[in-house]
Amino acid sequence: MTTTSTPFAPVKWQDDALVLLDQTRLPVETTYLTLTTAQEVWAAIRHLQVRGAPAIGMAAAYGLYLGIRNSDANDFDTFWQHLSEQADYLGTSRPTAVNLFWALDRIKARVQRESGKPVAELKAAVLNEALSIQREDAEVCRRIGEHLLTLLKDGMGILTHCNPGALATAAYGTATAPLYLAKERGWNLKVYADETRPVLQGARLTAYELQQAGIDVTLICDNMAAMVMAQGKVQAVIVGTDRVAANGDVANKIGTYGVAVLAHAHGIPFYVAAPLSSIDLDTPTGADIPIEERPAEEITHGLGKQVAPDGIKVYNPAFDVTPARYITAIVTENGIYKPDEIRSCKR
Structure with missing residues (x-):
């Protein structure tokens, strides 16, 4: 069972973008941020607009997809290089929460398992893994x-x-x-x-x-x-x-x-x-x-x-x-x- 009576959705994937509840504005304002680049996700994590170890991991996972979705790689090795660079970059946002690195490593492992597939399918695998991380978190909690x-x-x-x-x-x-x-x-x-x-x-x-x-x-x-x-x-x-x-x-x-x-x-x-x-x-x-x-x-x-x-x-x-x-x-x-x-x- 993954339904909840809690009235919050701090992390959402919506209309091909990451939507975050800006927690620096609470409790006075309820403001959502729409992020479309890895750089924006890095800043949101760093500046505590999204916080809490599980939510940071989820945001980083989506940020990794945003960082590689426009990659022009046409072979696995080049795509892997782009993916690794973006993962390393997102990993510098906050050093203590291990969920951040766990989520990034989990996505990289998924891509390694599907290394023989076309780049377009690898990109889709990155997004699907990010969605899975979020779905599973509700049940874990x-x-x-x-x-x-x-x-x-x-x-x-x-x-x-x-x-x-x-x-x-x-x-x-x-x-x-x-x-x-x-x-x-x-x-x-x-x-x-x-x-x-x-x-x-x-x-x-x-x-x-x-x-x-x-x-x-x-x-x-x-x-x-x-x-x-x-x-x-x-x-x-x-x-x-x-x-x-x-x-x-x-x-x-x-x-x-x-x-x-x-x-x-x-x-x-x-x-x-x-x-x-x-x-x-x-x-x-x-x-x-x-x-x-x-x-x-x-x-x-x-x-x-x-x-x-x-x-x-x-x-x-x-x-x-x-x-x-x-x-x-x-x-x-x-x-x-x-x-x-x-x-x-x-x-």
Whole structure:
């Protein structure tokens, strides 16, 4: 079943173009971008107009097709060169989310399997694989949600961080999937959404989409998480991920590590929702995950005005790494795993 009650379509293939919901405009404006070149897709990924690891992967897949659909290659070797160049280019947009590279590699593998076909058919195969990636993501998210729901009970308080939601995927979200499924079943989960500094994905996106879906959500500042845990309002933390290392360390939006430490201190289970495409067995530990650094202006300027002195030094990593020892379970579409079981889970 791939239908969803979530009212969002952040990534669409429509009229031979990629149509993206511009997430930098939410929640005030609902604006869609129509992209027709790989360069436009690169910029949309880089500037967070599309974000969330699964959605980035989907956008990159369509971007790869846009990058090669006008290729004048008339033999496989030339076409492969064009395809590889475009894939390498799109891969420079954001370095941390492994889904980006997974999607590009999956399309390249599809083309390799069909190497004996005419170039026109190879181009069609690229688009068909991108469409398949998006179709499959909706089912993956629902299955993650079903597994997570077995760990929850009606009436629980759930803390989220960043936006692992419907806006970041084809449907349901990853960490938010059980929230939508619980709503379908008549449960009343009480969600506390971290605002997620400095870009406020929790405030702008998670709070917005859950409110639109009629889910009980309360927005809190990041530095209030310890307080609501201590008050007994939170019985579980569920976050998404941009990459899971082979040892079970997890990279996610900056601030996740701190939330995991707080959950550990309060005896609260900390769950990571991770599609198999986010698991990277080629990265041994979290220390090997490349961490993107974002522009200083994300911190020095906010809410339309300057909030820090001119010339101040700024450190702005977009992600942090949560060590496996703080993670209760990693939940994939195939089931629930301890961090040290990730290798066998991926196989």
